[in-house]
Amino acid sequence: MLDAPLLTADGLHLRFGETQALNDASLQVYAGEVVALMGPSGSGKSTLLHCLAGILTPDSGHVTYDGRLLSQMPDVERSALRREEFGFVFQFGQLVPELTCLENVALPLRLAGTSRRAAERTARDWLQRLEVTDVADKRPGQASGGQGQRVAVARALVTSPRVVFADEPTGALDSLNGERVMQLLIAAARDTGAAVVLVTHEARVAAYSDREAVVRDGRVREQEPVR
Numbered sequence: 602m603l604d605a606p607l608l609t610a611d612g613l614h615l616r617f618g619e620t621q622a623l624n625d626a627s628l629q630v631y632a633g634e635v636v637a638l639m640g641p642s643g644s645g646k647s648t649l650l651h652c653l654a655g656i657l658t659p660d661s662g663h664v665t666y667d668g669r670l671l672s673q674m675p676d677v678e679r680s681a682l683r684r685e686e687f688g689f690v691f692q693f694g695q696l697v698p699e700l701t702c703l704e705n706v707a708l709p710l711r712l713a714g715t716s717r718r719a720a721e722r723t724a725r726d727w728l729q730r731l732e733v734t735d736v737a738d739k740r741p742g743q744a745s746g747g748q749g750q751r752v753a754v755a756r757a758l759v760t761s762p763r764v765v766f767a768d769e770p771t772g773a774l775d776s777l778n779g780e781r782v783m784q785l786l787i788a789a790a791r792d793t794g795a796a797v798v799l800v801t802h803e804a805r806v807a808a809y810s811d812r813e814a815v816v817r818d819g820r821v822r823e824q825e826p827v828r
C-alpha cells in the first residue's frame with residue numbers, strides 16, 4: 602500500500618476578482634515523485650502551484666504538507682517551511698542581480714544560519730553538479746539564460762528540500778538548453794529524494810515526470826495513477 606501523500610490539495614477554490622482561478626482543485630503529491638501540471642493557458646496551473654507552496658492562500662479548501670495544514674500555520678512558520686523544506690525554480694531564474702551566482706546559490710543556506718565559508722563550499726559543489734562553475738563569480742546578468750536557470754536549479758536544491766516547485770523552468774530557453782536543465786533538475790531531485798511539482802506547457806518537458814495531471818478551468822481533470 603502507498604504511504605500517505607507528502608503534499609495534498611483538497612478542494613481548493615480561489616478567486617481573483619471576477620476570475621475563478623481554482624474551482625475545486627485537488628491533487629496529491631507523494632514523496633520523491635515528479636508530477637507535471639499540464640493544461641491550457643490560464644487554466645490555473647500556477648495558481649495551484651502557489652497554493653501548494655503556501656505562497657497563496659485559497660479562499661476555501663485545504664493544503665496539507667506532511668500532516669500539517671498550511672492554512673493554519675502562522676506566517677512565520679509557513680515562511681520557515683518554504684525556506685527549509687521547499688525549493689523554487691521559476692521561468693526567469695529570479696536570481697538576486699547584485700550577488701554573484703555563487704552567492705545566489707549560497708543564500709538559502711546563509712539564511713538558514715550556515716557560515717559563509719560552509720555555505721559557499723556547498724554552493725560550489727552544486728554549481729559543479731549543474732555544470733556551471735564557470736559563472737560562479739559572475740553576476741546573473743553576465744550569465745546566459747541556460748546558465749542562469751542551472752544556477753537557479755542549484756539554488757533550489759542546495760538546502761536538500763523535500764519538494765521543488767518548478768513553474769515553467771525551461772519556458773525561456775531553447776530546446777537544447779531546456780532539455781539539459783530538465784535532465785539536471787530531475788537527476789538532482791532523484792539523487793536527493795525531492796518531489797518535484799512541475800508546471801509546463803510542453804509535452805517534451807512533462808515527459809520527465811512520473812505522472813501528469815491536467816488542469817482545466819481551475820480543476821484537476823485528469824490525473825495519471827501513481828506508479
Ligand SMILES: Nc1ncnc2c1ncn2[C@@H]1O[C@H](COP(=O)(O)OP(=O)(O)OP(=O)(O)O)[C@@H](O)[C@H]1O
Binds near residue numbers: 644648
Ligand atoms: N494575481 C492575479 N490577479 C488576477 N488574476 C489572476 C492573478 N493570477 C492569476 N490570475 C488569473 O487566474 C487564472 C489562472 O491563472 P494561472 O496563472 O494560474 O494559469 P496558468 O494555467 O498557470 O496559465 P499559464 O499557462 O498561461 O501560465 C487566469 O485567468 C489568470 O488571468
